[in-house]
Amino acid sequence: MVAIVPVMLKFLLRRLLSMIPVLLATVTLTFLLVRMAPGGPFTDEKQYPPQAIEQLNRHYGLDAPLHIQYVRYLGNLLRGDLGPSLKYPGRSVNDMIAETFPVSLELGLWALLVALVIGLAAGITAAIRPNSALDTVPMTLSMAGICIPAFVLGPLLVLVFALHAGMFNATGWYTPSDRVLPAITLGATYAAYIARLTRAGMLEVLPQDYIRTARAKGLGECRIVGIHALKPGIFPVISFLGPAVAGLISGSFVTETIFDIPGMGKMFVASAFNRDYTLVLGLVVFYSVLVVLFNTLVDLLLVVLNPRLRMHT
Amino acid sequence: MSTATDTPIAQGTPPRVLAWRRFRRNRPAVGALILLVLLAASSLLAPVISPYPHTLQDLELGATPPSAAHWLGTDDLGRDLLSRLLHGGRISLAVGLCATFVSLCIGVAYGALSGYAGGRTDNLMMRIVDILYALPFTVFVIILMVVFGRNLLLLFVAIGAVEWLTMARIVRGQVLALREQTFIRAARVLGYSHARILARHIVPNVIGPVIVYTTLTVPRVILLESFLSFLGLGIRAPMSSWGLLIGDGARMMESYPWMLIFPGVTLSATLLALNLIGDALRDALDPRALR
Numbered sequence: 317m318v319a320i321v322p323v324m325l326k327f328l329l330r331r332l333l334s335m336i337p338v339l340l341a342t343v344t345l346t347f348l349l350v351r352m353a354p355g356g357p358f359t360d361e362k363q364y365p366p367q368a369i370e371q372l373n374r375h376y377g378l379d380a381p382l383h384i385q386y387v388r389y390l391g392n393l394l395r396g397d398l399g400p401s402l403k404y405p406g407r408s409v410n411d412m413i414a415e416t417f418p419v420s421l422e423l424g425l426w427a428l429l430v431a432l433v434i435g436l437a438a439g440i441t442a443a444i445r446p447n448s449a450l451d452t453v454p455m456t457l458s459m460a461g462i463c464i465p466a467f468v469l470g471p472l473l474v475l476v477f478a479l480h481a482g483m484f485n486a487t488g489w490y491t492p493s494d495r496v497l498p499a500i501t502l503g504a505t506y507a508a509y510i511a512r513l514t515r516a517g518m519l520e521v522l523p524q525d526y527i528r529t530a531r532a533k534g535l536g537e538c539r540i541v542g543i544h545a546l547k548p549g550i551f552p553v554i555s556f557l558g559p560a561v562a563g564l565i566s567g568s569f570v571t572e573t574i575f576d577i578p579g580m581g582k583m584f585v586a587s588a589f590n591r592d593y594t595l596v597l598g599l600v601v602f603y604s605v606l607v608v609l610f611n612t613l614v615d616l617l618l619v620v621l622n623p624r625l626r627m628h629t
Numbered sequence: 630m631s632t633a634t635d636t637p638i639a640q641g642t643p644p645r646v647l648a649w650r651r652f653r654r655n656r657p658a659v660g661a662l663i664l665l666v667l668l669a670a671s672s673l674l675a676p677v678i679s680p681y682p683h684t685l686q687d688l689e690l691g692a693t694p695p696s697a698a699h700w701l702g703t704d705d706l707g708r709d710l711l712s713r714l715l716h717g718g719r720i721s722l723a724v725g726l727c728a729t730f731v732s733l734c735i736g737v738a739y740g741a742l743s744g745y746a747g748g749r750t751d752n753l754m755m756r757i758v759d760i761l762y763a764l765p766f767t768v769f770v771i772i773l774m775v776v777f778g779r780n781l782l783l784l785f786v787a788i789g790a791v792e793w794l795t796m797a798r799i800v801r802g803q804v805l806a807l808r809e810q811t812f813i814r815a816a817r818v819l820g821y822s823h824a825r826i827l828a829r830h831i832v833p834n835v836i837g838p839v840i841v842y843t844t845l846t847v848p849r850v851i852l853l854e855s856f857l858s859f860l861g862l863g864i865r866a867p868m869s870s871w872g873l874l875i876g877d878g879a880r881m882m883e884s885y886p887w888m889l890i891f892p893g894v895t896l897s898a899t900l901l902a903l904n905l906i907g908d909a910l911r912d913a914l915d916p917r918a919l920r
Contacts, residue, residue, distance in 0.1 A: 338760050341760055346772065467872070472889070475889065600772075
């Protein structure tokens with residue numbers, strides 16, 4: 317274990333350095349896209365008088381040349397300041413993220429729980445007896461999970477369990493039972509992918525010699541499958557989880573819209589519609605940081621779990 | 630792929646035929662193929678076979694459940710759902726195919742060039758792909774659609790530009806292995822130009838994995854378009870697409886559940902068919918598979 321630490325530090329440092337070009341590219345691209353838009357954020361909907369627009373532009377620093385605005389934005393970003401919202405006067409993007417992110421985080425964690433429990437259970441069951449009913453039934457279901465997108469599944473769940481059976485509220489985010497349908501809607505696709513990855517991973521591991529050795533030593537089947545095979549068997553799942561977790565907890569556009577959940581995803585769609593450019597930009601930056609962070613974390617986890625990877629890092 | 634490395638076991642049977650034979654043995658995939666052909670044909674013929682014009686409103690009629698006159702019912706504006714579904718299929722499938730084609734062209738060209746060039750060029754080109762991979766592209770597509778208006782051509786390009794990265798990686802990996810083989814060296818010794826070697830000798834040999842990945846890209850693209858239209862960022866009424874119909878259906882499902890169910894089932898069935906075909910092709914084109 318002692319030898320791992322410096323290797324890990326080097327690895328972490330390199331990953332953190334490689335974050336810089338990615339984040340810079342994201343910020344630059346989004347900044348340019350948003351600023352290339354025909355018409356400013358104040359030109360549509362409400363008919364402001366020209367002087368008011370000029371004043372607004374000056375107030376938000378939008379009258380400066382583009383490159384000056386860009387440098388200014390980067391400078392503020394380095395200090396962790398994402399700027400003011402253009403459509404909600406007096407509120408900063410930082411505040412708005414701080415308000416919506418916990419909601420998305422909670423939804424994401426519930427969905428992750430759904431995805432992991434269902435996905436791992438189905439995948440392991442399927443791998444133990446390949447081509448039996450215990451394999452084909454969960455795998456058919458997981459195919460269905462991949463092919464029924466959240467924006468079909470969500471409304472269908474609402475239709476059946478909320479409107480007809482009356483077991484849950486159709487929308488809202490108030491009581492604990494309000495978490496059930498959104499978590500299933502968001503988690504289902506991930507559960508399906510995890511089930512397939514787990515099955516594939518386990519099928520690769522189970523025929524190997526050390527599993528036969530474990531059997532020969534007389535270990536219980538539960539111990540063999542649950543400990544010896546599972547650890548290397550779920551490596552593909554872990555690498556899948558990096559981007560998946562970031563996507564789950566940073567707010568699902570569709571699920572939050574369907575269930576009217578006040579999270580980051582719904583706010584992003586609204587801010588894009590409203591042309592609230594600083595809010596769009598701030599959300600994209602926050603989201604990219606999350607993605608890169610989780611990818612790094614997952615890679616780190618893989619190195620810790622898989623000794624064979626340590627050679628190459 | 631299979632022609633270059635394998636010893637000819639079944640003399641005289643072209644690998645294409647062998648692959649087709651293997652594909653045909655996969656019952657669900659054949660069923661999926663038939664379903665898909667039917668869907669594509671009916672969507673293509675939508676203007677001819679639709680029972681009603683898909684934008685024709687009948688406000689007095691309003692939303693009616695499925696009946697003899699309207700097989701799949703009508704929506705809240707009295708438009709025939711079957712006609713809208715058929716026309717929606719045109720858009721959804723067209724976006725799926727065109728955007729996949731865009732991603733196919735970019736991905737194959739980029740990947741082949743990167744792998745063939747090798748060395749520092751390859752390194753640089755793949756670093757760029759790595760960086761692009763980390764960008765939140767769904768978010769960019771949303772911003773693009775909002776900023777530049779929802780236009781169909783932009784939708785093709787935006788989706789196509791997002792989906793080429795994996796294709797480039799796959800092709801590059803294949804080409805790296807190919808370029809050291811004798812027949813490529815022979816072509817070089819014969820003095821053929823790089824362009825000719827790439828187009829005539831390299832690209833045809835990576836066709837297997839490319840076909841497989843293309844089939845698996847189409848459902849992803851259709852899904853992305855539907856997702857955008859569902860959020861109100863893609864196709865706009867009175868035009869029709871499956872995502873748009875599902876969005877309308879989700880808003881109306883309390884009173885008119887058929888408006889959600891039929892488009893939802895159609896979209897899911899199409900995605901299922903495409904995924905089954907993709908998986909079957911992967912097995913059929915795998916050179917290691919039993920013959």
